[in-house]
Amino acid sequence: MSTEDTTARRRGRRPAGQDTRAVLLEAARAVFAENGYERATVRSIAARAGVDAAMVNHWFGGKEGLFAQAVLKLPFEPDELVPILRDGPDDELGARIAHTFLTRWDGVGGDTFQALIRSIAGHEAASNVLRDFFSQFFTGLLSDLGSDRLELRVALCASQVVGMGLIRYVARFPPMASAEVDTLVAAVAPTLQRYLTGDID
Amino acid sequence: MSTEDTTARRRGRRPAGQDTRAVLLEAARAVFAENGYERATVRSIAARAGVDAAMVNHWFGGKEGLFAQAVLKLPFEPDELVPILRDGPDDELGARIAHTFLTRWDGVGGDTFQALIRSIAGHEAASNVLRDFFSQFFTGLLSDLGSDRLELRVALCASQVVGMGLIRYVARFPPMASAEVDTLVAAVAPTLQRYLTGDID
Numbered sequence: 182m183s184t185e186d187t188t189a190r191r192r193g194r195r196p197a198g199q200d201t202r203a204v205l206l207e208a209a210r211a212v213f214a215e216n217g218y219e220r221a222t223v224r225s226i227a228a229r230a231g232v233d234a235a236m237v238n239h240w241f242g243g244k245e246g247l248f249a250q251a252v253l254k255l256p257f258e259p260d261e262l263v264p265i266l267r268d269g270p271d272d273e274l275g276a277r278i279a280h281t282f283l284t285r286w287d288g289v290g291g292d293t294f295q296a297l298i299r300s301i302a303g304h305e306a307a308s309n310v311l312r313d314f315f316s317q318f319f320t321g322l323l324s325d326l327g328s329d330r331l332e333l334r335v336a337l338c339a340s341q342v343v344g345m346g347l348i349r350y351v352a353r354f355p356p357m358a359s360a361e362v363d364t365l366v367a368a369v370a371p372t373l374q375r376y377l378t379g380d381i382d
Numbered sequence: 383m384s385t386e387d388t389t390a391r392r393r394g395r396r397p398a399g400q401d402t403r404a405v406l407l408e409a410a411r412a413v414f415a416e417n418g419y420e421r422a423t424v425r426s427i428a429a430r431a432g433v434d435a436a437m438v439n440h441w442f443g444g445k446e447g448l449f450a451q452a453v454l455k456l457p458f459e460p461d462e463l464v465p466i467l468r469d470g471p472d473d474e475l476g477a478r479i480a481h482t483f484l485t486r487w488d489g490v491g492g493d494t495f496q497a498l499i500r501s502i503a504g505h506e507a508a509s510n511v512l513r514d515f516f517s518q519f520f521t522g523l524l525s526d527l528g529s530d531r532l533e534l535r536v537a538l539c540a541s542q543v544v545g546m547g548l549i550r551y552v553a554r555f556p557p558m559a560s561a562e563v564d565t566l567v568a569a570v571a572p573t574l575q576r577y578l579t580g581d582i583d
Contacts, residue, residue: 295503298499298502298503298548299500299503299504301499301548301552301553302496302499302500302503302552303500308552308553308554311553312553312554312555315555332556332557333557333558333561333565333569335555336549336555336556336557336558337558337569337570339545339549339553339555340542340545340546340548340549340550340558340570341541341542341545341573342545343545343548343549343553344540344541344542344543344544344545344546344548345541345545347499347502347541347544347545347548348537348540348541348544349541351502351503351509352502352509352512352513352540352544353509353513354513354516354536354537354540355533355537356533356534356537357534357537357538357541360534364534367582367583368534368538368577368582368583369538369541371576372542372573372576375572375573376569381568381569382568382569
């Protein structure tokens with residue numbers, strides 16, 4: 182392998198890396214479809230893609246992250262998002278979450294969210310991965326804020342975030358389907374803020 | 383037809399009426415599946431069930447209501463719910479909506495909600511009917527309250543109500559999946575109340 186190749190692989194965002202990543206995602210979709218989530222292994226997915234299993238863990242954080250990217254097609258990863266969202270006043274956390282969620286999902290198109298909802302309605306594994314994603318994501322966000330009843334708060338945030346996506350991208354209720362991001366952020370941010378740090382009794 | 387039969391039919395909830403109703407729902411599911419929502423007609427559904435088309439309109443309020451009951455399996459109809467929900471203080475409307483939604487859907491079992499989500503993810507017609515249901519339902523509720531931006535308020539309420547159902551019945555996040563109704567009502571009611579009558583800018 183040339184020095185150039187090695188550099189490209191290390192950075193993981195260069196064309197060569199993206200090709201391998203696409204091959205891995207395709208292999209993952211096939212193996213998850215054939216074996217289901219529980220019986221699929223990182224080893225078998227890596228073997229089908231012709232790459233080392235360590236690369237899967239490096240890029241996707243293991244089977245769960247691979248499922249999230251390949252099947253749920255989440256346009257973000259919890260580890261990447263938490264530092265971005267923590268960067269600002271605590272009392273505007275709800276607004277930053279709503280804004281980030283909407284701009285990311287608007288960016289990849291509504292079909293991706295529809296595929297997510299179909300996965301959730303059809304596969305228990307998809308729900309498990311979504312639950313773990315939200316749990317990891319919001320627990321990371323909430324860890325310093327001193328809120329009680331974290332698990333319920335995470336579920337409440339998920340209900341509003343996923344519900345907003347369902348109405349905007351799948352059921353397409355006007356005017357939510359076409360509303361400006363800022364309009365929806367203004368309406369939904371106080372809800373998320375209360376679920377994160379406010380009174381829920 | 384005996385006097386007893388006539389009375390049973392008029393009330394529409396007696397055993398004889400329920401049998402006809404079940405036959406109609408089954409015919410509706412078949413016709414919607416074969417022809418899709420747009421091309422299905424009340425006349426063809428009634429003919430398959432061997433009943434008069436007028437009875438479909440009487441019981442279900444036409445094609446849309448039939449689709450709501452047969453395919454979406456909504457455990458309520460807007461006309462029935464609005465008077466129930468209006469009966470109480472305006473500032474507890476959010477709590478009454480959350481309570482009614484949860485107890486009705488708990489009563490029919492989570493599978494029904496899963497079927498609803500699958501319909502929405504798979505059929506545009508299902509989204510249209512759900513949208514009309516929410517629009518009719520919340521517009522009826524909001525008509526006297528003097529709120530502005532009714533369409534956005536309806537969509538916001540739908541996002542929280544449907545999102546809560548998705549997390550409780552389909553994705554089954556703990557503790558939302560098993561939480562007492564009153565716990566969830568306490569958490570979600572202020573959200574619905576604000577979307578209905580509060581500040582959303």
